[in-house]
Amino acid sequence: MIRLDNISKQNGRQLLFIEASAALQRGEKIGLVGPNGAGKTTLFRMITGQEPPDEGLVLVDRGVTIGFFSQDVGEMSGRSAVAEVMDGAGDVSTVAAELRELESALADPDRADEMEALIERFGEVQARFEELGGYALDGRAREVLAGLSFSPEMMDGDVGALSGGWKMRVALARILLMRPDVMLLDEPSNHLDLESLIWLENFLRGYDGALLMTSHDREFMNRIVRKIIEIDGGALTSYSGDYGFYERQRALAEQQQQAQFERQQAMLAKEIAFIERFKARASHAAQVQSRVKKLDKIDRVEPPRRRQVTSFEFLPAPRSGDDVAKLRQVHKRYGSRVIYEGLDLLVRRRERCCVLGVNGAGKSTLLKLVTGSTEPDEGTVTLGGSVKLGYFAQHAMELLDGDRTVFQALEDDFPRAPQGSLRALAGCFGFTGDDVEKRCRVLSGGEKARLVMAKMLYDPPNFLVLDEPTNHLDIATKEMLIAALAQYEGTMLFVSHDRHFLAALSNRVLELTPEGLHDYDGGYTEYVARTGQEAPGLHA
Template identity: 40%
Template sequence: MLVGLQNVTFEFGARIIVQDATWHIQPNERIGLIGYNGTGKSTLLKVLVGQYTPSAGTVERGRETTIGYLHQDLLSFDTNESILQVAMSAFEKVLQLEKEIEVLGKELEQTGDEKTLLEYTDKLHELELLGGYNIQHKTEEVLQGLGFANADLNRPYKEFSGGWRMRVLLAKMILAQPDLLLLDEPTNHLDLPSIEWLEKYLQHYQGAVVIVSHDKYFLNRMVTKIVELYQRQLHFYNGNYEFYEKEKAVRIEMQQKAYENQQDYIKQNERLVERFRAKASKAAMAQSIIKKLDKLERIEDVAIERPDLRINFRVDKVPGRMIVELDHLSKAFGDNAILKNAAAGIERGDKIALIGANGKGKSTLLRIIADAESFTGNRKWGHNVEESFYAQHQLEALNLNNTILDEMRECGSQMTDLELRALLGCFLFSGDDADKKIKILSGGEKARVALAKTIISRANFLMLDEPTNHLDMHSVDLLISALNRYEGTLILVSHDRHFIAKTANKIWEIVDGQIKEFKGPYDEWVAWNERMKKNNAGKKEEATRPEVQQRQPQEKAITIPAPPPAVNGPVNKELKKEIQRHQKLFQQAEEALNKNKERMLTLEKDLADPELYSNKDRFLKTEQEYKNAVTENHQLEKKYEELFTKLMELEEKAL
């Protein structure tokens, strides 16, 4: 055993975090520590490392056990040293040996003493055994794996932002190779390539790892055991997160049945007590039943779990087929060219995940689409597009003097205060939290308010930059469910692969300044990417063979013909009339479509009314009307698209 809790109770003020908990962490275990936000996962890690002392019970640690603990508080550390020096400080013993060898070397030069030579040789041998000659190479390899460029390695640590500093400290921690690594949200500051590198590194790590994370994909690949902190107890599941979800569902079902059976038993005995209490001959039996009920260990009702609130987007207007077109797009920061004459288009119904390494320009491209970043080239909005942009750095848009509830009221969503409070509960603002002023909120809390505002807007096009940061797993699942029901179009940037896999139907990647589109979900993109890498590796190997090099054809330059010059002349009168006629038909189709959508919403409300089902004829009539409205909606959308396409063709002819 490396570290263990033995009958530990820990109280934070008047609140009990964990009660009578026993947990032993064994060598080489891969554990995911999970629980809803605010249950005390990070606090429990601090109890394990000895930062907090338990109210009762003991924390046991092996005498030789070394622990590495990655957490947000580490960001208070600052230094003028380079990031390479900070990460290399993990090799404390090696660095000390190098200093001693340097001192002995100078002494040897001056004296030539045999005893000094022997000590010098022993120290060199010890340095070799500790792998001291490779520490710089190892450190560079780890830092590069976590996303640092070679040119950055000698830059001062203090020049980097919080997210990059956390990567340096993570590098230092894994290079130190402690017996136990405690990682609190390690993927929060990593891009996808860095997360994939960390996974591979930790899979071969010679030590135990405990991970607190809201990234299901990461947990599924990394852990073989789940410890859940729930209702002040630790619950253990021997499997990954997917296994935990299935097993917990079974456990909840069994607990619910046991609870219901116990409640039936209690009620039955209480009725006996009421019946016999007044009878002298049965009074002793009644007292015996009361004592038996008092001693009964009560089973908790599982219904106290967090409710599954439904986040419903409302889309007022149906946009045209194209949402936005990007053409000849270029953007550079100094010598760093992010986009070079790039082109792409977003169509109605697209749900795009913009992925890739940090520094490739994902957030920059998102800001260009949202008109929040300067660029050269063309960006053309489609017809009837109403957009909403969520970006964490745009939190200054919040009114600091408003309460959270006031800020939500000003969105014009027409939701009642009760509905707004229920929605805020989903974003971890419960009870009186909704009445807090924006100015006293943390950065993470402000980000969640901004995301909640985005969700209740009536936009038909959403742009989301890292929307899952600061959300627990339950809230991420609610957001996934909401985005899957969303009838509009969206483009998002996220490092959460589970979130991407569940929401996106297209993948965009910025490669060599161009926007590469993959038409399919994330899992298919991963499989395709792996096939391409294998194919390219095979071609490279074949191309190095002499007989293949001799027969390779020379590349020919491809000449692209220039487009014909535009013809400027008077517009055909008949064509103009045709355009006007189609514009009128298009407007009528749009009005009919919106009117039918309103009718569908009214019928949906009627069908949600329990009183409707007490009148069979009325229910059947309403149900048939709703089916007819759905059918009509499909026909109207088809007509709307046909008219829109025709109108675009006519307008192009007129140019």
């Protein structure tokens, strides 16, 4: 359906693709992976014709429809979310627009003399609309929006009043309703809660078109794709399997290449030592010449060229008391909406509590109450003795000073820390080389999240409260964070939609339901096994 034939592409001074080739066949579901800046979004833009390759061809079969979801959703306002989604439904939305125009023309007394032609055309368009399933379109659009966690009020309200994250869901819903021959999805799992993520996973598994997508959620990727295309060093390499298979194969290939490289280096060193030793002796001139020629002809093996993710090790956190946070008979409401009535909760030292609940159940509110960011209407919230709190909230990224560089932002928080130590910290969180000189205002969402996390974890608290800490983080940085937090000896209370993160770190599950708090001993994996659901109300 789509072929990339020896494409080359340069972005400024960076070579993104060098005579790279790949193909997307009918019905294939492919994950596109590679380090940040490798050219994943550029590849999508070349397939959709928004950017041409410098050399080579992008070939799309005649008549193939492509739906492209990207993080840049543009402006939306003046229409309901349902209308916005239906407008992107391909042919049927074009026919619907003509039907609306004809209805308006039929009601216009100034066009009475055209009535016969208008009625005839209206009949033709109406038949075509029916044939395309147009009358079911509103219901289908609402079904998709409901799957992405929209309430009926949000579906019918002005899309302009929605936050950026919800507008992204509208843009995603447009593509899903369109059901094109090929879907190109650039980070569709960003901004989705766990329920929406699982719904989208099931939708894409049942989609019979071809799919090419990026995602920072390895579990999501593993359940959908059956092939991986990796962008690295200008080349496109295909692996037949899910993300886990790709990781294993890539690690194996790296080991083999490293072993080849080391063997060749040893051989070269031996040959060069011989040449250096005997080059001045006439008796060995022929042998020396022979070996010099041999060295010139050898194809040099390059060492594996992989982005190294530095591991981050916590300094020991001070010990807290055994009771870390206590909520007694807490009541909380927003307007007429009751969030909690008489909530009791005790978080104990070294517990890692993950908080689950449907949208609006009060997950973020619980974290805000514990951190003192919001007050209960009734009841008490108290932190235990010697508790040193660290709170990662989504709005923390907005509080960074845009004029400061990454390094200055770290220095501002830790003025007495050695420069080398701060540079090592920045490197752990993906800021290497000149990246530390970037001003905060130009950082992407992922870079801001990494900087806030670095600031919080350098001098570690003994109670970490994390609200969606993995949003915007790429898979490699998430793995580093999971490895670091697995060694952390403090207490954690966190909300996340990343099932790999939940399973790796939790040892207690707090499920918020309309009936109250359900408390499960054991981590997320045990919760799924016990309840048969991966998220409240959704069976695995």
